[in-house]
Amino acid sequence: MTASTILQPGQIEPPAGDIPFLLLPARDSFFKERAARFRQLAANHKMGDFLEFMAGLADAQHAALAHFPQASLPDSSRLALSREHGMPALAARSRARDPAWRKALRDIAEAASAHAPQAVREAVARLGALDDASLEKFADAILDGRFHDTDLALSPFVAAALQVYWLHMSTTLGAAAFGRTDLDNLCPVCASSPVASIVRIGGAEQGLRYLHCSLCGAEWHMVRAKCSNCESTRGIAYYAIEGGKGAVKAEACEECGSYLKILYLDKDPLLDPTADDLASLALDILMDETGMQRSGPNLFLLSA
Ligand SMILES: [Zn+2]
Ligand SMILES: [Zn+2]
Known part of the structure; x- marks a missing residue:
């Protein structure tokens, strides 16, 4: 496992202007695309x-x-x-x-x-x-x-x-x-914790980070280089499995001792937070050795 350099606040802030705060899943394609992603990940996987x-x-x-x-x-x-x-x-x-x-x-x-x-x-x-x-x-x-x-x-x-x-x-x-709520670390639709966060590509969301709800699949904006659990901007580090293409990392926070995975669509445009989180269980096992706790659940993780 490699830890990359620690980022300072302000180093990667979202661009000014209108930021879509809440993105709801596309009802007609959300689960269909997740199924396709699971099939793709299943090939040659333990x-x-x-x-x-x-x-x-x-x-x-x-x-x-x-x-x-x-x-x-x-x-x-x-x-x-x-x-x-x-x-x-x-x-x-x-x-x-x-x-x-x-x-x-x-x-x-x-x-x-x-x-x-x-x-x-x-x-x-x-x-x-x-x-x-x-x-x-x-x-x-x-x-x-x-x-x-x-x-x-x-x-x-x-x-x-x-x-x-x-x-x-x-x-x-x-x-x-739905409106904004006071708790940035919980879903503004259903108050559940995020399964992961995702850095989007294209349109108004280019380069912006969203937290992805573990229950309803809604995504809400949160600036990067900030702990998605306690909102600390100090001591954030990124961990990844060596040899991977860097599409899935663990964003870890020294302040609260928790981590959540962060997915980069520019590295792989087909990423699905629920599916890629499950398929990268090896990263959770490595993070466990650092003593960090996951801050959000995957509702299917325990059965894995
Ligand atoms: Zn939700
Ligand atoms: Zn934290």
């Missing part, structure tokens, strides 16, 4: 079978989103109130979930198990035996980050359905429904 499974799961997420049933959404006065108070309107831990997410869960589990190995089909059968109250408890555990409380073979399906549900809500409401 975790190839798992990444192939994740590709199938992303395909199932795409289909479930396309057929997502009617679900209740906050009305315009509720949204205005959230914007006024700087609160995420679709906060993952406090919002009552519409039962529609459980329909997405059944669809995803059924689709993903169609050509899956025996172990996956058994997991799906166990999932099918859970009643609604148990599924709601399961969802609470995932959204609270209590992954150890869950059946790890079932958690990818539940996490996948929750992602689809939140993406359905955010893209139905549109980016204008």
Whole structure:
């Protein structure tokens, strides 16, 4: 592992002018592109079978989103109130979930198990035996980050359905429904932690860094050379696996002892935060040796 030189604040600041603060995922292509990326990463990868499974799961997420049933959404006065108070309107831990997410869960589990190995089909059968109250408890555990409380073979399906549900809500409401919040390290849509950050290319976002939500896939702007967890601008260092092309690095902060991966689209335009984070598990293992803690979850990491 190599650590690059420490950057000083101001060295790479975003250009002046209009910066799009919030980018919502493209509903029609988000999960389809993630599936394609998982397939690409699976080739010649030690975790190839798992990444192939994740590709199938992303395909199932795409289909479930396309057929997502009617679900209740906050009305315009509720949204205005959230914007006024700087609160995420679709906060993952406090919002009552519409039962529609459980329909997405059944669809995803059924689709993903169609050509899956025996172990996956058994997991799906166990999932099918859970009643609604148990599924709601399961969802609470995932959204609270209590992954150890869950059946790890079932958690990818539940996490996948929750992602689809939140993406359905955010893209139905549109980016204008959401305002800035006081907490820069949490998603302004759903108040979840980011899975990674991404340095974008092209258009108004050229060279800008966005944090990518681990749950709803929304991206929000944060200046570079600043810890995405504690906002310190001192003691930020970048770590990468030797011999790689530098598209995925770990951005580590001495102040709070945490790290989050940062992805560079100019090094690889097909990067997907969720997929590339899972495929670069080796970097997490190396970071673990430095004693640094990840500051944001990947909802599929534990099952990896
Ligand atoms: Zn979010
Ligand atoms: Zn920090």
